[in-house]
Amino acid sequence: xxxxxxxxxxxxxxxxxxxxxxxxxxxxxxxxxxxxxxxARAADGNHVRAVHINHHLHDxxxxxxxxxxxxxAELGVGLSCLDVAVAADGSxxxxxxxxRARYAAFDxxxxxxxxxxxxxxxxxxxxxxxxxxxxxTGPHGLAAIPVRRRFGGGWLVRPLLDVDRAAxxxxxxxxxxxxxxxxxxxxxxxxxxxxxxRALPVLRARWPGLSDxxxxxxxxxxxxxxxxxxxxxxxxxxxxxxxxxxxxxxEQLSPPRRRNLVRHALRDRGLLPPGEVRLRAGLEQLLxxxxxxxxxxxxxxxxxxxxxxxLYVLDFDPxxxxxxxxxxxxxxxxxxxxxxxxxxxxxFTRRDGAAASVSGDWxxxxxxxxxxxxxxxxxxxxxxxxxxxxxxxxxxxHVPLLYRDTRLVAVGxxxxxxxxxxxxxxxxxxxxxxxxxxxx
Numbered sequence: 001x002x003x004x005x006x007x008x009x010x011x012x013x014x015x016x017x018x019x020x021x022x023x024x025x026x027x028x029x030x031x032x033x034x035x036x037x038x039x040a041r042a043a044d045g046n047h048v049r050a051v052h053i054n055h056h057l058h059d060x061x062x063x064x065x066x067x068x069x070x071x072x073a074e075l076g077v078g079l080s081c082l083d084v085a086v087a088a089d090g091s092x093x094x095x096x097x098x099x100r101a102r103y104a105a106f107d108x109x110x111x112x113x114x115x116x117x118x119x120x121x122x123x124x125x126x127x128x129x130x131x132x133x134x135x136x137t138g139p140h141g142l143a144a145i146p147v148r149r150r151f152g153g154g155w156l157v158r159p160l161l162d163v164d165r166a167a168x169x170x171x172x173x174x175x176x177x178x179x180x181x182x183x184x185x186x187x188x189x190x191x192x193x194x195x196x197x198r199a200l201p202v203l204r205a206r207w208p209g210l211s212d213x214x215x216x217x218x219x220x221x222x223x224x225x226x227x228x229x230x231x232x233x234x235x236x237x238x239x240x241x242x243x244x245x246x247x248x249x250x251e252q253l254s255p256p257r258r259r260n261l262v263r264h265a266l267r268d269r270g271l272l273p274p275g276e277v278r279l280r281a282g283l284e285q286l287l288x289x290x291x292x293x294x295x296x297x298x299x300x301x302x303x304x305x306x307x308x309x310x311l312y313v314l315d316f317d318p319x320x321x322x323x324x325x326x327x328x329x330x331x332x333x334x335x336x337x338x339x340x341x342x343x344x345x346x347x348f349t350r351r352d353g354a355a356a357s358v359s360g361d362w363x364x365x366x367x368x369x370x371x372x373x374x375x376x377x378x379x380x381x382x383x384x385x386x387x388x389x390x391x392x393x394x395x396x397x398h399v400p401l402l403y404r405d406t407r408l409v410a411v412g413x414x415x416x417x418x419x420x421x422x423x424x425x426x427x428x429x430x431x432x433x434x435x436x437x438x439x440x
Contacts, residue, residue, distance in 0.1 A: 001171045012157075019036060019117050022102075024068075025071070026179055051109055055098050055101065086101045110151065116154065121165055126210070128144045144222075232261050245261070259283065262311075302314060328403075329363065344433055346364060346432070366397060395436075
């Protein structure tokens with residue numbers, strides 16, 4: 001175990017790393033913390049601390065936190081304990097919800113350049129590959145757990161992926177370390193525990209070399225993923241512009257390359273792609289819809305919408321029902337008026353960019369139909385202006401309309417009456433509109 005740990009972390013040890021060990025108090029993370037402390041003390045300039053996340057999902061959760069404090073006190077390691085709330089009503093189960101809450105907490109605690117170290121081992125890798133295979137994953141899922149990746153302002157490293165659970169348990173016993181045992185680990189109603197306690201023993205009895213075989217398959221899948229990502233990068237250079245995908249360029253690719261490029265674009269935005277069936281059907285609709293249609297592929301993780309020959313990847317839901325009340329917001333023209341995550345903020349600025357205040361009885365509304373504004377001495381409908389400039393249809397309901405008394409004087413920061421409704425020139429003051437998704 002120590003040899004593997006040293007080999008995986010040699011580069012960081014030589015550079016003088018700052019480690020943050022994810023400590024659950026179980027046998028795996030206890031072995032990791034103790035082993036890493038031994039390596040760090042043998043190399044100057046390395047710093048180790050630990051963090052324990054209390055999910056409060058078990059009656060003994062506070063006792064486990066106390067045990068982590070005792071262990072860290074014995075080892076002379078600083079420990080941070082953080083309580084998190086786990087949403088138990090998620091569609092993907094309690095385990096996944098706890099994992100999201102845990103890593104969100106790690107993200108808030110990790111310093112710039114710091115390395116979060118977790119005790120995932122080879123058995124975890126094997127279980128993950130099999131679970132993903134049973135759920136119908138593709139190559140990215142079969143590549144399973146990476147040893148190292150970017151995380152927050154630093155890195156996430158799993159240096160024990162070549163070490164079996166049994167070796168970690170043997171190390172802890174040899175060092176006479178105390179650890180906590182979560183009874184939930186024996187609950188076979190959870191998929192991972194069922195696989196660990198029921199299925200894998202049977203599979204190993206039939207195929208003793210299963211661990212090496214699955215580890216090799218995961219490694220080969222990782223190589224395939226690298227090639228798929230490189231191919232997607234080549235296709236993206238020809239098809240992608242400003243975060244959008246050209247429909248014409250996508251149609252020139254074979255169906256597998258189309259899906260590979262779309263998945264790549266989604267992962268670049270931090271989105272989980274939809275399932276295979278939904279992706280195939282959705283892409284077919286996006287590519288074959290008539291030019292006057294506005295098709296969309298919508299799934300719980302995101303959206304893809306088509307407009308004027310391009311596909312737009314969205315990480316938000318532009319539902320008109322989410323816009324602020326159309327009855328209007330009164331505003332005195334000072335500071336910034338916050339209208340929500342889609343409608344953004346309104347304010348005034350001077351020519352030099354400095355914030356300004358324009359006193360008055362302002363009212364902010366949203367489109368109801370038939371609105372007009374004076375632009376260049378002519379009155380034009382908002383509908384025509386949106387069409388002429390190519391404002392994205394799903395963002396049009398969220399563009400704020402600024403009124404002075406009953407006169408429309410600004411449409412976001414896109415169009416503005418010259419006098420801002422004051423009857424005299426506005427003296428260079430402009431409407432500022434920010435903190436909203438792109439509208440073009």
